[in-house]
Amino acid sequence: MSRFVLLGLNSHGELQSFDLLATNHDDATQEAIRCARQTGVQIVEISAADRNRLGIIDFRLPHASRFRRRRFDLSLFVYELLTLLRAGLALTEALETLDERRRQSHSGAADEQGHHVLPELVRLMQQGKSFSTALALNPEHFSALLVAMTAASEQTGGMIEALERYLHYRTQVSVVRQKLISASLYPALLMLTGTAVALFLVWFLAPRFAHVYEGMPAAGLPLLSRWLLTVGLIINEHTAATLSGLSVILMCASALLTRPAVRERALVLLGRIEWLGEKLKLLQLARFYRSLAMLLQGGVALLPSLEMTRELLALPLQDRLTRAMNGISQGRKISDSLEQEGLVTTVARRLLRAGETNGQVAGMLEQAAMFHEREIAQWVERFARLVEPLLMLVMGLGIGTIVVLLYLPVFDLAGNLQ
Incomplete structure (x- = not known):
């Protein structure tokens, strides 16, 4: 049994x-x-x-199921629900329609991680629970921002507008993320290719050169060449163990990077680099401004909105936000409180003060987010243009050094014969 x-x-x-x-x-x-x-x-x-x-x-990776199951697509769900609501369907009827389409299509089979979400939402709605409550009971699939937006829209009757704002928010955040991924893709592929070529030279060519130099005295070989040949022989003789070790290292690194505490620590370490830390902080603040603007536009109060956007900031900035929230609760302006804790840039401070004057704080926060997102995109583009040739130079020097060390004894032997 x-x-x-x-x-x-x-x-x-x-x-x-x-x-x-x-x-x-x-x-x-x-x-x-x-x-x-x-x-x-x-x-x-x-x-x-x-x-x-x-x-x-x-030792399964926390996100290994991504390779077996497709994740619940939140953006697609919001878009389809928004389309049905615009067509005049009631909320429960729209959810039932989406669930029925999922059942009839192959994409809604059990190979999708969130295959139980839509039936659960329909069941909760039929029991008389609110839509925001139904979403909140599935926190692994629906973010706190979406729950807060829907909860506020249930009070005002603007569900369609709330979903539109959330979909726009997801689109804008996705654009910034895609720009960062696109900028880092080519350097990553370049490093991967260069590393693979270097490993191939050490694994395949170095042992063959070692056999050629067997008759030569050890003193006649340059020190670096001897080290390279020794490493090549070890890797060649223990190929399976080497590949297994590399696989374990990559799996462990991937597993560590999926842990929020490790990512947070990595951000703190990167933030200590002055020129990079400023851009990382700017990126977090831009996402913070956009999320806060979305919640305020959706009718969520200021302090709850600040509390829900706290997780978008690194731990040191979260502590600053807590102190700023204490100042706001005591009657201070949001611009003054955030400025005192270093959570606003020069542009954001001026826009916030203008928004406090004309009652358009949410709009000014969104404008600040757009301004800084463009600034980050331009910096990423310039940084990528600088890093790519530097990486090519480093990879070329590394591979060239390996080739020279392999052939250096041949050059010394030829010089002795002359």
């Missing part, structure tokens, strides 16, 4: 797990169906729970 785990949703929208004993996965499925009927839960997933019964540690 093997142990399986049933993961299901109860009537309150909470995830519950149940232990099952079965001989195989089919028997576990039947047992899970009986258990779900008795407990009144909706089946989400059935998985084996005894994969580690031999004491083997499971």
Whole structure:
């Protein structure tokens, strides 16, 4: 008998797990169906729970399921829901339509991570819960910003406008992200290609040159050439172990980078570099201004909006935001409080003061975000133009050094013969 785990949703929208004993996965499925009927839960997933019964540690990456399942596409969901609402459908009817389309299409099968989200939203709405509450019960798929926007729109009746603003926000943030990814793609590919060529030279050519130089005295070989030949022989003789070690290092690095604490620490270390830290802070502030503007335009109060956008900032900036919020709660202006804590740029400060005068704080925050996003995009473009030739130079020098060290004993031998 093997142990399986049933993961299901109860009537309150909470995830519950149940232990099952079965001989195989089919028997576990039947047992899970009986258990779900008795407990009144909706089946989400059935998985084996005894994969580690031999004491083997499971080193699966936190996001390894991305290679097996497609993630729930929030932008597509908001766009499709917005289209149906514009067509005149009621909110519950629109959700039912999306769920029915998902059931009929192959893309809505169980190979999608959020395949249970739409049925759960429909069920909660049919029970009389508000749309924002239904979204809040699925925090792994819906952000706090969207929940706050929908909650505010339920008070004002502007659901369509709220979804439009959120979709526009996602589009603008995606544009900035795509520019950063595009700028870093070519240098990353260049480094990957150069590293692969260098490893090939050390793994394939260095051992062959080592066999050619076997008859030469060790004293006749340059020191760096001897080191290179020795490393090449070791890698060639232990190819499988070397590849396994590199794979483990890459997997561990990928797993570490997915951890928020590690990413936060990396941002802090990069921020200590003066010229790079300023741009990283500007990027965070631009995203902070845009998110805050979206929430204020959606009718969310200032202090709750600041609280929800806190996570967009690094830890040192979060502490500053807390102090600024304390000042705002005591009656100070938002521009003065943020300026005192260093959370506004020169442009943002002037725009905020203008917005406080004419009552357009949200619009001025969005203008500040747009200004700084353009500034960041121009800096990234100039930085990429500078880094690409430097990387090519470094890679060329590295590969050239390996080739020279391999042939250097030949040149010395030819000089001795003359």
